[in-house]
Amino acid sequence: PNVSDAYTINGFPGPLYNCSNKGTYRLKVKPGKTYLLRLINAALNDELFFSIANHTLVIVEADATYVKPFTSETIIIGP
Structure with missing residues (x-):
């Protein structure tokens, strides 16, 4: 399967990119x-792992359904 080599955040490239855009999303x-x-x-075939350095995430919703809030250091987002 094809593997993505570019990810975007609000239309800006992520930290590993090789394109004409000079900045990443801040x-x-x-x-x-x-x-x-x-x-x-x-993405079509890729799971994405998401975390914010030195922060704990509080998850309040998943797949368009509110959930009892819980914390995690990292989340995986499926296609």
Whole structure:
């Protein structure tokens, strides 16, 4: 199967890229504030692992269904 070699975040390339775009996506955040992220894997054959360095994620929804909040260091997002 084909393997993706480029991932995007809000249309910007991820940290490993070889394209004409000069910058990667950056989100300015304030300490102590909570942010809700909507993560989508639009790949055909690839699972994506997602984490934020030195942070714990609180999962509140999965596959369009609210869930009892739980924490995780890393999540896997299936196609």
